[in-house]
Amino acid sequence: MALSPSQIAALVGAGVISGGTPFVPTQPQLVANFTGIKNGTFVQMGTGNFRALGRSQHRSGRVRAKNLRFLDTLVYLGTNGVESSSATINTLKRAIEISGVTTQALYAGLSSIDISGSAQALSDIIGAIELPPDTDFFARWEKTLALDTQSLIAHALVGPGTGQGFRTPGASQLLGTGSMNTSGTSAGPQFWPDGIFGVPVSPMSAVAIIGDSVGNYREDANSGSAGGAWARALNSILGSAVPWMKQTQNGHTFGNASFGNAPLQKAQLQYVTDIFIELSTNSMPASGTVAARLASLQAGWLDIANGCRAIIGPYGKRLRIHFFDMIKRDAYELDTTQHDTRLAYNAWGAAFADGKADAYYPTDSVVTVPVGADGIHPDSSVHVLMASDVIVPGYTPFLDPFYFPRG
Missing domain, CATH: 2.60.120 (Jelly Rolls)
Incomplete structure (x- = not known):
């Protein structure tokens, strides 16, 4: 069962894990x-x-x-x-x-x-x-x-x-x-x-955001107070910032973010506790059946997720993996195969991606069609909603770096 915000705040403030055992961090993060x-x-x-x-x-x-x-x-x-x-x-x-x-x-x-x-x-x-x-x-x-x-x-x-x-x-x-x-x-x-690394005096979570143009900030303001839904959310949860690093770019894909194609970035992930994977929309295959396209998307996500799960973070635990659904895109809603593939991919994530996801975020729930001004990128008001209504409540239990809801 997920911890409540007050429980999380107490755990973080006291520097204890869920079993009540004091833990003193020693590793940089x-x-x-x-x-x-x-x-x-x-x-x-x-x-x-x-x-x-x-x-x-x-x-x-x-x-x-x-x-x-x-x-x-x-x-x-x-x-x-x-x-x-x-x-x-x-x-x-x-x-x-x-x-x-x-x-x-x-x-x-x-x-x-x-x-x-x-x-x-x-x-x-x-x-x-x-x-x-x-x-x-x-x-x-x-x-x-x-x-x-x-x-x-x-x-x-x-x-x-x-x-x-x-x-x-x-x-x-x-x-x-x-x-x-x-x-x-x-x-x-x-x-x-x-x-920017250090050793905290009590346990603290930290996040790497692997994302595309939406995760980068596209159509939100490129500023310290905005910067896309993911940065917005992590900059203030229970009154504090969650440390984060971005590995984001417009047009980014599962293939380009894979362990085989992006090894230099992966060397930095040992300093965080959590991985946000927000990449699926640019990775939609251009041809094939729903089943074939879904398999391609699953393979791309699992390459990153399994590789990250093999990394040991600053608390001697594997990294926790966060699944973000594929948001609506005007073209995907008009094409039956793309539409059905998107829904199948999101349903797979909602079922925790063959057990490899520790959390699922239905950001699609606050996105409406038409999507933004270009049919692809949600506008700033939607970034605000994704942050406040989906990402903040979804991530709050993970403020405790020892919280592993799915083992």
Whole structure:
């Protein structure tokens, strides 16, 4: 039986599991929101610029965290979610700004690290600082490239309105506090960290969102207060943010997100407790019977779900898998085979996908036809309803990272 919100709040606040046994976390995990894989375009440094600077805002989860670290890569999601990485060497520096105090992150004791390709830049533990619960803070960054003709890959997504990104021939502002001075600079991309990790003082869940354009934010506002139903929901459950990272892109599919085609992203999933899979609508086969199309969709979902279930998260447990139904699409409602396939796929998910789903979310229940302005993407008001009426109540029991309703 699912735990009530008050029970969940008590468990999380006390740092106990359902059996009442105290549990002290020891492993690093995601501890803040607005993190994820880059999914934007390349931006050239530009004549005379040799430094890129920026500052992104994040919110910590409901639990105080220590042993803070940044994770960055040059991995990005290209067209339809194809996993790629940039070969251009980026010399990266980072700092964390909490309550007006900025502390630099080091890499094997050095102030910077060169990254390119699929390499991961995991910082050292950032001093003895701690991240208070339910706190807005900032990740500051600096990148230098060897040539002003080279380009940076960035996010198409933006966070809260204080986020910054620009290119400059000017001095570093990495170790400053407050908004950066953009006078005399060129506009530039924003960068979220791939992850902001720490060790919470009591158990706390964290989510990776694997999604397409709807999960990305399409037709919702691209902002810190919106950003699609999934971000909206996780940014406030029982008054706190659930740490999340996005692996989303317009046109994304099961095939491009599979373990065989997207191994670099999967290496980051050990730092979360839960996986949201929201990918089905672009994966509808173009031909075949209902049975054949359903089998294709099931195979795509199970590839990701089974692979994620094999990953052990920060509490020594397998990752929990969340099934989101295929929302309506105007064309799918007009074509009998597509319509019946969509309903069959959703029914399979509602039955917990051959026992491989830990939760099912009927987001389709708040989507009406015609769907949005283009027949595909629900408008912002529907994103709000999906968040408040479906995702928040569905995820609330999972705030306890030891809650496994289906074993």
